[in-house]
Structure formats: structure tokens, C-alpha cells
């Protein structure tokens with residue numbers, strides 16, 4: 001988040017006067033996608049106790065403060081209000097903002113890479129099942145075209161495929177079951193990360209760390225850009241989960257994550273983004 005001045009005021013997203021280089025405000029991205037999170041747009045009256053989130057300008061206009069990005073938006077007073085006063089604080093679910101929101105975007109980015117893996121594994125599984133169903137005819141075709149295929153794919157690859165197809169359905173079933181298990185794990189990872197669950201973070205850590213072992217071996221025989229990029233990305237994911245998501249109790253663990261959440265997503269946090277309002281008692285009451 002932005003730097004705090006001695007009064008406790010923190011500039012809202014996108015308004016930091018010290019902003020010298022482009023910086024992504026995830027709150028603004030969230031509002032671009034979901035719209036502003038406003039309070040009291042359907043209330044007949046607003047009072048002093050609501051000043052932190054909605055203020056009356058005159059009989060026909062009100063200023064509403066977005067609970068996510070802190071922008072104030074002027075709207076007409078509702079002509080047909082559905083409630084007398086704005087929602088109380090215990091009725092309002094504050095939207096993600098600050099570090100928890102940023103982390104949510106990072107986790108969803110990792111979840112998208114898992115979705116890509118799931119698509120690739122589905123193709124592999126489909127291929128394995130197709131080979132299982134047509135094993136005999138494929139083996140005959142392979143034998144008939146062995147010479148020409150060897151010139152394209154190399155003798156070693158074709159030899160391995162030939163022995164796999166000749167070895168009965170057992171090895172192929174093992175491949176298909178292995179791919180299916182991997183598919184289920186990658187899907188669980190993606191869902192867990194998308195929903196920002198702790199088990200999703202741990203599962204991703206374990207799976208990605210296990211994947212680093214064969215990648216490290218592969219690196220000893222091949223230094224192709226794909227191998228290096230894949231390994232760097234996986235290393236970054238593992239380090240991000242360990243350091244930023246504080247897995248295994250690192251840097252304070254889950255209690256520190258909760259404290260971070262309370263610091264950035266709370267009524268006190270909303271008060272810190274209003275000049276002269278660092279004390280939450282100056283705002284609305286429940």
C-alpha cells in the first residue's frame with residue numbers, strides 16, 4: 001500500500017502524490033470489472049453516522065464512497081427508496097482490497113496456468129484412450145510404416161512406441177490412470193487457487209515442488225528456453241507461496257495473514273483513506 005503520513009492518512013488507490021512510475025491499482029481493476037461497491041444507494045435518508053461511506057450534498061444529490069477503490073461518486077437521491085437508512089456495518093461485507101486483493105489476483109493468475117495444464121492433460125488423456133481403443137490397428141499401421149516414421153521421429157522414439165503398443169493394454173492403462181490422477185490434482189489446484197483457499201495454496205506448493213525435481217534433471221540434459229522458463233516460473237510460484245502466503249508458519253503464518261487482512265479490509269482501513277479520519281469513531285456506527 002502507499003506510504004502513510006504522520007496523521008495516519010493513506011492516499012486512496014491511484015491518487016498517491018509520490019507516484020513516479022506506473023503502478024497497478026488492483027482496486028481500480030476490481031471496480032472496472034465489478035463496478036463500484038456503494039452503500040446506501042437505496043436508502044431514504046442518510047445521517048452523520050454514515051459519513052464514512054455516504055454523504056448528503058443537498059435534497060437531490062448524494063456522494064457515495066466506493067468500499068473497494070475509495071472513489072466518491074455523486075448520485076441522485078433515490079426517488080423510490082427500498083429502505084429507510086443505509087445498511088449497518090454488520091450487514092455489509094467489505095470487498096477485498098489492499099494486499100489480500102493483490103494476492104487474489106496473483107493466485108488467480110497461477111490458477112489460469114493450471115487451467116491450461118488441465119486442457120493439455122485432457123488432450124493427452126483423450127489420446128491415450130484413443131490409442132487403447134485402437135491399439136491393434138495402430139500397431140499394425142506402425143509396423144507397416146516403420147521405415148518412413150523412423151526418418152521423421154527417429155528410431156528410438158518409434159521403437160519405444162512400438163514396444164508400448166506390443167506390450168498389451170497394461171502399460172497404456174497405467175499411463176491413462178496416471179494422467180487422470182494428474183488431471184484431478186491440477187483441477188483441484190486450480191479451483192483451490194481461484195477461490196483463494198489455504199488448502200489450494202498448500203496443494204500447489206507440494207505439486208509444484210515435486211515438479212521441480214524432474215525439471216532439474218531435465219535441465220542437466222537440455223537447456224532449451226522452454227525448460228528454463230518453466231523452471232523459473234515454478235520456482236517463482238514456490239517462493240511466492242512460501243514468502244508472501246506465509247505457508248508452514250513462515251513470517252508469522254496464518255495469524256499474520258489474518259492480521260494483514262484485518263489491517264487492509266476493515267472499517268479502520270476505510271477511515272485511514274479519508275483525510276482527518278484515521279480514527280474510525282469519526283465515521284458511521286453499526
Ligand SMILES: [Zn+2]
Pocket residue numbers: 027031035036037066067068069070071
Ligand atoms: Zn470503486
